[in-house]
Amino acid sequence: MTKRYQANSRTYDKRRCSKTEVSLTSSAYEPGTIRHIVLFRYRDDLDGNDLQRIEQKFHELQTSRRDGHPYILGIESGAQNSPEGLGQGFHHAYIVSFASQGDRNYYVGEPLITNPALYDPVHHAFKSFIAPYISDQERSVLVFDFHVPAQQ
Template identity: 45%
Template sequence: MIRGALLAAGVVSGCAAGVTSVAHAAPWQVPIASSYGAPGSLPADPMMTGARQLEAQVGPAAFTAPDFHPGVIRHMVMFRYKPATTDAQRAEVTARFLHLVQDSRRPDGSRFVQSIETGVQDSGEGNDAGLQQAFLVTFKSEGDRNFYVGRPVVTDPAYFDPAHEAFKQFAAPYLAGVVVFDYPVTLVDTAHPTPAPHHRRRS
């Protein structure tokens, strides 16, 4: 029932009214050792290298702390499903992803995902690169995003979200491709249209 409601809404907020109890871990929420792709499948990336260097410099506790580089962060994830993935399997992937707004928690039980929204590709421009579905996850700091993302940047299980790691293992067999794009939100005052960074960038 709840999964159907989540799919129909397409957006789930961590601050929704009436959501006050601590959710119990679902069967798929167990620590895992893999991510969306196979180990060693990730290409060298300057942002990933920089993030790893920063994590090593400040330590995992500071890097994943709620107050580390505060400011609104969007975490965009786009999926291309394998041809053999059924509609029911896609629906299950979607439901479990959306449910992370409740299931993703810090060791003290506090929720840190502000919201998750989703939608299927609906552009007719022909530039979708075969991607079929997008998810947009919102955090209020880089630290919260770092704790959620975990591997491949944060490798100590004490400093990343086991619910998200478990979801990645569940979803991986159904996915042919994944694109992830994070950005700090920049607000533009319409009265003064010069963009003003709303977020402290990674040093």
């Protein structure tokens, strides 16, 4: 008898799901608040409407569901406004919060998770959406994640 795996409201043949990927994307994998910071360097020819559309699409990710339930704790964002002069040309930052590393891994998907049954299809589509807006300059996207220690 073939074992089945339920993900994204669909059933998949467990033989085709890497045990490691199943473990890494479990909501129970490494619980604790994770902050996922994303910085974008946009093309120079974008206008205010483009920037507004990008921000709206990014914030719509918060409505994404995992097994019928929200899994993104929150999304914060803002334009670069530091007076220090160290922004390295990045225009906008997003901070996405998760309740576990498993939820973050489900969100991130590729390249960490290769099986589409085990990552968020909405975020995967967003990656394709955002690509044409990103600067051609090298290193135009920066991602930094960290674990938030529990309050004592």
